Each structure stands twice: as structure tokens, then as C-alpha cells.
Amino acid sequence: MTDYSSQGKTRPFNPVHLDYCKSHQACYTALSRTATAKGTILLQPISPTKVQGGIHGSLRQEFRELELLDEITRLCYERCLPITVRGDRRYVLLDAYHKTKGAYYVPATVHPAIVWSRALPFEPSMVKDIPWKILTKSKKSNTNAKCKARTSDVVPSAIPIAYSVSTKKGRIVSRSAFHPEDASANPYGTSRSNNSCAYDAFFAVIFNVWHSDMVRFKIGFHEMSPQYLGKLSESFDLHILGTYNL
Numbered sequence: 001m002t003d004y005s006s007q008g009k010t011r012p013f014n015p016v017h018l019d020y021c022k023s024h025q026a027c028y029t030a031l032s033r034t035a036t037a038k039g040t041i042l043l044q045p046i047s048p049t050k051v052q053g054g055i056h057g058s059l060r061q062e063f064r065e066l067e068l069l070d071e072i073t074r075l076c077y078e079r080c081l082p083i084t085v086r087g088d089r090r091y092v093l094l095d096a097y098h099k100t101k102g103a104y105y106v107p108a109t110v111h112p113a114i115v116w117s118r119a120l121p122f123e124p125s126m127v128k129d130i131p132w133k134i135l136t137k138s139k140k141s142n143t144n145a146k147c148k149a150r151t152s153d154v155v156p157s158a159i160p161i162a163y164s165v166s167t168k169k170g171r172i173v174s175r176s177a178f179h180p181e182d183a184s185a186n187p188y189g190t191s192r193s194n195n196s197c198a199y200d201a202f203f204a205v206i207f208n209v210w211h212s213d214m215v216r217f218k219i220g221f222h223e224m225s226p227q228y229l230g231k232l233s234e235s236f237d238l239h240i241l242g243t244y245n246l
Helices: 024-031 057-077 090-101 143-147 197-212 214-224 229-241
Strands: 014-017 040-043
Touching (some): 197 229, 214 229
């Protein structure tokens, strides 16, 4: 297993060759595919320099911004986010939070390795906000207009365009084409052979939210959807008892 062949399935026994991993992120990617620490087999040689010696400035910047976004998400969930912190895009939101809390405010959960201060300042990356609008289909068909791009609508490629919604109708595909009826005999179970990063991340978030107030969410899950969320809540109970694996 290397970082190039590590995406997708989780392995109960995972021989890992870290010599060709270029960075500590690559090492993490390869190691994360193992279901247990006992099932991890490290193949020699292993260079300690891959996980030592600090991080690049751009990666440190990314980690700091993610810490602030995590703090903003927590405050929003707890309904404690200042009303001045608003934004439709990442950097607009970070800039609003930066101006509200001050340039040297550091959340308590930030790791000491990336803490910023007056001596080690942190300035969030800033991308100038751009106006955007929802595109709608023209009532009158104009063949020539479709073939010509209006220069007034062209946006420089360096700035990503977000929140543009197309109303063009696409081909309707039958649900059965992607979800055959006999694909799974047990829709509530978890098949470790088919787990992916997205699957693990989604259920980790849902489980931790549920675990933060189990009594409240048990009742809420059953009231919203006994068939699905209720069953999910029961599975979480079994997971806590050690009889069910997420």
C-alpha cells in the first residue's frame, strides 16, 4: 500500500510502504486505509524526515484557516456567532471573523505548532468578492445569441465562479440504473469492503452530533424518520456498546 493505491476500501491487514511517500500527508493517506493498528505492517526502510522538520508556510496557512472555520461552525451551531460574521464564500467569512474578533485572537483548540501572535502574525488569504446572479433561461430562442459569448459576462479565470445555477434540463436517468433492487439485502448495515473517505467522514460527523446530546437526538431521530434515522440511532447505541462497527 502506498498513497497512490490507498483510496477507497479499508483493509483489515495493510502492508504499508512509506519510502516512496513524498510528505507526511501521503504517509497519513496510506496508513489511514488500515482498519486497526494491529493490522498495520510497516515495510522498511522508513525515513523519519517525512514526519519531522515542520511544515511549509502555505500548509500552515491552510491549517490556521481551517481552525478558524471550525470555530465559526461551532459558534454557529451553538447560536453564539456574532451577527457581524457573515459571508457566502470562505475568504469573505474569514475576513468578517478576523475583523470582528481581532487579528491576534486564537481559538483555544488551536494546536501550539500553528498558533499565531504579534511575533508570528496570521493574515487570512483574501480573494476579492465578486457579484453573482442566478442564470435563467431566456424566453425567446435566439440561435445566434447562443453561439456568441458576451464579453461583459466573462469573468477572469483566476477567480472561481460560485453559486451559478443552470436551469438547463438534463436527461432523466432511471433510479434503478444506479440502485438495483437486489444490490443490498440490508440497507442499514455497513460493509467495510465498500467504505470510503466520504462515507467515514459523513457518519463520523453524524455520530458525534448525536453523541453530544444522545437523549435529545434519539427522540428527534425517531420523530423525524423512524424507518431510517430511528434505525441509525439504534445502530449508534450498539456502537457505543461495542457490538456494532460504523
